[in-house]
Amino acid sequence: xxxxxxxxxxxxxxxxxxxxxxxxxxxxxxxxxxxxxxxxxxxxxxxxxxxxxxxxxxxxxxxxxxxxxxxxxxxxxxxxxxxxxxxxxxxxxxxxxxxxxxxxxxxxxxxxxxxxxxxxxxxxxxxxxxxxxxxxxxxxxxxxxxxxxxxxxxxxxxxxxxxxxxxxxxxxxxxxxxxxxxxxxxxxxxxxxxxxxxxxxxxxxxxxxxxxxxxxxxxxxxxxxxxxxxxxxxxxxxxxxxxxxxxxxxxxxxxxxxxxxxxxxxxxxxxxxxxxxxxxxxxxx
Amino acid sequence: xxxxxxxxxxxxxxxxxxxxxxxxxxxxxxxxxxxxxxxxxxxxxxxxxxxxxxxxxxxxxxxxxxxxxxxxxxxxxxxxxxxxxxxxxxxxxxxxxxxxxxxxxxxxxxxxxxxxxxxxxxxxxxxxxxxxxxxxxxxxxxxxxxxxxxxxxxxxxxxxxxxxxxxxxxxxxxxxxxxxxxxxxxxxxxxxxxxxxxxxxxxxxxxxxxxxxxxxxxxxxxxxxxxxxxxxxxxxxxxxxxxxxxxxxxx
Ligand SMILES: Nc1ncnc2c1ncn2[C@@H]1O[C@H](COP(=O)(O)OP(=O)(O)OP(=O)(O)O)[C@@H](O)[C@H]1O
Ligand SMILES: Nc1ncnc2c1ncn2[C@@H]1O[C@H](COP(=O)(O)OP(=O)(O)OP(=O)(O)O)[C@@H](O)[C@H]1O
Ligand SMILES: [Mg+2]
Ligand SMILES: [Mg+2]
Numbered sequence: 001x002x003x004x005x006x007x008x009x010x011x012x013x014x015x016x017x018x019x020x021x022x023x024x025x026x027x028x029x030x031x032x033x034x035x036x037x038x039x040x041x042x043x044x045x046x047x048x049x050x051x052x053x054x055x056x057x058x059x060x061x062x063x064x065x066x067x068x069x070x071x072x073x074x075x076x077x078x079x080x081x082x083x084x085x086x087x088x089x090x091x092x093x094x095x096x097x098x099x100x101x102x103x104x105x106x107x108x109x110x111x112x113x114x115x116x117x118x119x120x121x122x123x124x125x126x127x128x129x130x131x132x133x134x135x136x137x138x139x140x141x142x143x144x145x146x147x148x149x150x151x152x153x154x155x156x157x158x159x160x161x162x163x164x165x166x167x168x169x170x171x172x173x174x175x176x177x178x179x180x181x182x183x184x185x186x187x188x189x190x191x192x193x194x195x196x197x198x199x200x201x202x203x204x205x206x207x208x209x210x211x212x213x214x215x216x217x218x219x220x221x222x223x224x225x226x227x228x229x230x231x232x233x234x235x236x237x238x239x240x241x242x243x244x245x246x247x248x249x250x251x252x253x254x255x256x257x258x259x260x261x262x263x264x265x266x267x268x269x270x271x272x273x274x275x276x277x278x279x280x281x282x283x284x285x
Numbered sequence: 286x287x288x289x290x291x292x293x294x295x296x297x298x299x300x301x302x303x304x305x306x307x308x309x310x311x312x313x314x315x316x317x318x319x320x321x322x323x324x325x326x327x328x329x330x331x332x333x334x335x336x337x338x339x340x341x342x343x344x345x346x347x348x349x350x351x352x353x354x355x356x357x358x359x360x361x362x363x364x365x366x367x368x369x370x371x372x373x374x375x376x377x378x379x380x381x382x383x384x385x386x387x388x389x390x391x392x393x394x395x396x397x398x399x400x401x402x403x404x405x406x407x408x409x410x411x412x413x414x415x416x417x418x419x420x421x422x423x424x425x426x427x428x429x430x431x432x433x434x435x436x437x438x439x440x441x442x443x444x445x446x447x448x449x450x451x452x453x454x455x456x457x458x459x460x461x462x463x464x465x466x467x468x469x470x471x472x473x474x475x476x477x478x479x480x481x482x483x484x485x486x487x488x489x490x491x492x493x494x495x496x497x498x499x500x501x502x503x504x505x506x507x508x509x510x511x512x513x514x515x516x517x518x519x520x521x522x523x524x525x526x527x528x529x530x531x532x533x534x535x536x
Contacts, residue, residue: 022424024424026416047456048456049456049458049459050426050427050428050429050432050454050455050456050459051425051426051428051429052456055426055427066423104427104454105373105375105427107373107375107376108373108375108376149327153304160376161301162327163326163327163331164326164331164372164373164449164450165326165327166326166327167373169326186427187427187454190450190453190454190483191326191372191450191453191483192326192483193323193324193325193326193483193525193528194483194485194525194528194529195325195524195525195528196325196326197483197528198528198532198533201532205532205534220453220454220455220456220457220460222457223530223531224531224532226531227531227532227533228531228532259458260456260457260458263457263458263460263461264457264461264486265461265464265484265486265487265489265490266486267485267486267489267512267513267515267529268513270489270490270513271490273465273468274461274464274465274490275461276458276461276462276465277458277461
């Protein structure tokens, strides 16, 4: 097993002192405050407080921070290429083909007036020369791979006609069809039942193991992160509290991480009231 | 004679075109009970809640709420008594309306006076700083939007809450706060809940009984104690329990 901070070979992504700020009429919102990490061909989990900047970190890597957000970093490098100085066109070309993100709100990210199948096929054709027939077949195969029953029926549905978990899988299919080097998956399986969830994770796992994809896996599910990821970053208030081997999550030392573990309902230890967290201002000092 | 159930569903069927997505589903929820629904993605859980909430008009069978057989189209009093928290908060919040608008609107529709105080309380209850009151949905994180959706359902003080994955976008500390709040409200005000969730530990914590769904059917109804004892009867429910133990990588 690898040590926490020494990924093999050239890293896929290096991020140093990332900051994301929103200048609002009532002051600056500091969504991300100095985040640094290196991603190798591994499964890197990000867990943390709601509003702690997890999604904004993913969006900053893709250059998708909405107006009036501002992204600052000392270093942001994709396989040796500097993302900060790269021209917008080249950067846009990386997006989708080499670095993809499964958004947290899949239905909102999909085009409401096009069927979900056509959207997957289009994602394929943007990055690969293919006939529409071939793109359709590929898309159907992808839907099947993400465990959609009746792929042909679902192909023809519009986003508002698919269930929450089907929408998530459509989004995953769309992002994987381009075979990216880095996949940022923002709570990709939160709407899936546990059996389908494991089947979808198996696909992501195979891509990391066999193709060497780097996976950033944002999740609130601590048990899942513990069993699925290699390393895990714990975020709070836009900052990293600690970075751990995922398998050692239960032995975390930081009081925030320990507090999180204490809030979980547990099938084997029912209690009338769940423990909650005492947030310490010192964590953000 | 047992008390009349708060919700009673009898042979419910729902189809969209050729696809028959809810099949002969029947269950009862007692007044003051919290009833869980778990099951396969696409098995019809959200559809059942939408029928009960009066948002879906294509169904057959019988749905009784608070003793009254429900017509396809509901009246205003119904919406005061029954509120739903949607699985997909982005879709259920209007993009051009602030948090304040989202919470004030239902109060205005129902002519409720102490709007200011209620909005403040609802936001505090779900752990949203009141400084977020004039933000738009796109200025919030996923979990913050989810909390607006929960606050909006609570602000009318309904007697029945239909909760579709209410905490799946929340970190576990906010989840604990929201679940504690829901339990406290239920006991104080004798509320009735249906809670759809993929998290078996959450369902066991919140609910007395639960229904497992697959392919549009109810495959097994059980008590939370049966779930916790890992003693369900059906293979599918057993599979869910096994899968909830986490990811296993085969060498
Ligand atoms: N346009 C904006 N203006 C002001 N603040 C914003 C804006 N967009 C996002 N934020 C704030 O930035 C912070 C980080 O948001 P982000 O979406 O990254 O959180 P997150 O960690 O993904 O949370 P969650 O787990 O709830 O999805 C949040 O507190 C959010 O309110
Ligand atoms: N408006 C619609 N038109 C066509 N099919 C629909 C429509 N709404 C739902 N369906 C179909 O009904 C089935 C059940 O959907 P539903 O949203 O109830 O599932 P669910 O159990 O809530 O799943 P999940 O756990 O993924 O949210 C799905 O196959 C879905 O595609
Ligand atoms: Mg997020
Ligand atoms: Mg659903």
